[in-house]
Amino acid sequence: MQDKKINIIVLMGGPSDEYEVSLSTGKQILNSLDKKNMLFRRSP
Numbered sequence: 001m002q003d004k005k006i007n008i009i010v011l012m013g014g015p016s017d018e019y020e021v022s023l024s025t026g027k028q029i030l031n032s033l034d035k036k037n038m039l040f041r042r043s044p
Helices: 019-032
Strands: 006-011 038-043
Touching: 006 019
Parallel strands: 006 038
Antiparallel strands: none
């Protein structure tokens, strides 16, 4: 049986005063994901 990977989308940025904070936090989340068990992409 083949292991299924979890699909993750990380939303970051957006029109707000906290744009840079959102980008930084989103990048940290992407870096902490288990890349063996998850498929992920970022939303700019």
